[in-house]
Amino acid sequence: MSNSNASPYSHKPQTRQKQNKTLVVGLTGGIGSGKSAASDWFAQQGIDIIDADVIAHEVVAKGSATLRKIQRKFGDWVLNGDGSMDRAAVRTHVFTHPEALIELEAITHPAIREAAKAQLAASTSPYVVLSAPLLIEAAEAGLANLCQRVLVIDASEDTQLERASQRDEQSVQKIKAIMVNQLSREARNRHADDVILNDRDLAALYAQLEPLHQNYLTLAQQLKYAAD
Ligand SMILES: CC(C)(COP(=O)(O)OP(=O)(O)OC[C@H]1O[C@@H](n2cnc3c(N)ncnc32)[C@H](O)[C@@H]1O)[C@@H](O)C(=O)NCCC(=O)NCCS
Numbered sequence: 526m527s528n529s530n531a532s533p534y535s536h537k538p539q540t541r542q543k544q545n546k547t548l549v550v551g552l553t554g555g556i557g558s559g560k561s562a563a564s565d566w567f568a569q570q571g572i573d574i575i576d577a578d579v580i581a582h583e584v585v586a587k588g589s590a591t592l593r594k595i596q597r598k599f600g601d602w603v604l605n606g607d608g609s610m611d612r613a614a615v616r617t618h619v620f621t622h623p624e625a626l627i628e629l630e631a632i633t634h635p636a637i638r639e640a641a642k643a644q645l646a647a648s649t650s651p652y653v654v655l656s657a658p659l660l661i662e663a664a665e666a667g668l669a670n671l672c673q674r675v676l677v678i679d680a681s682e683d684t685q686l687e688r689a690s691q692r693d694e695q696s697v698q699k700i701k702a703i704m705v706n707q708l709s710r711e712a713r714n715r716h717a718d719d720v721i722l723n724d725r726d727l728a729a730l731y732a733q734l735e736p737l738h739q740n741y742l743t744l745a746q747q748l749k750y751a752a753d
């Protein structure tokens with residue numbers, strides 16, 4: 526399902542930015558779907574990657590204002606002895622207490638958006654990939670409206686579970702607890718301009734990314750000329 530010849534501006538523009546000289550492709554997908562594998566490939570083609578997962582780790586660094594806010598909201602138990610965030614404890618808490626997840630996101634998402642915007646302003650590649658697991662879910666985080674197109678990396682739930690549990694040695698139960706806080710495949714794919722089914726090997730993933738990359742280069746050129 527790819528609208529590869531469509532205008533760089535989506536037919537679903539309500540939440541997307543209207544004018545931006547640099548084409549920003551939002552890359553999303555469920556846990557373990559293959560977002561990092563896809564963004565690593567785009568990076569190898571010279572495309573700047575803004576990774577919301579990486580930013581989400583950076584904004585809660587030891588001593589950061591965001592981590593202090595989390596500590597004030599939840600208590601000292603969110604910290605390890607060295608003052609860094611106890612990610613496992615926070616994960617267990619928020620993915621079993623939906624209201625706590627909302628409170629955590631209310632603190633982290635504005636910080637993630639600000640950092641993403643700063644990275645976007647500093648980017649120099651022909652177009653930019655903004656990778657975010659919650660690009661569509663977290664509308665209030667406002668990441669989707671930084672993007673002109675949305676690319677979804679899709680995989681079956683069984684494949685997601687298998688890949689995520691092999692990668693992190695996390696229990697299937699923990700991964701399922703995260704998955705229930707993410708959109709279903711069908712709902713996510715409905716928001717996509719381009720969907721890649723990542724159900725075979727990495728070579729098959731890369732072969733599907735190549736024509737999209739060529740299309741994004743063309744769209745990025747069009748956007749640049751339109752804005753000049
Ligand atoms: C809950 C936290 C502490 C767990 O940390 P942990 O190191 O165990 O996991 P990590 O951050 O690497 O995330 C692993 C995966 O969980 C999923 N995930 C992360 N946050 C969320 C969330 N708020 N809702 C649903 N899924 C999420 C993503 O698929 C992500 O790739 C951490 O994920 C977090 O701070 N989340 C809130 C910030 C956020 O929304 N990040 C997503 C990027 S926009």
Ligand SMILES: Nc1ncnc2c1ncn2[C@@H]1O[C@H](COP(=O)(O)OP(=O)(O)OP(=O)(O)O)[C@@H](O)[C@H]1O
Nearest residue numbers: 555556557558559560561562688692725726727730
């Ligand atoms: N087509 C594939 N064939 C084999 N392994 C794959 C394929 N795609 C991804 N993987 C592997 O599956 C694991 C999960 O992929 P990846 O880390 O890219 O997912 P993700 O969507 O970024 O996950 P998360 O949301 O948890 O960050 C990784 O170990 C990755 O190397």
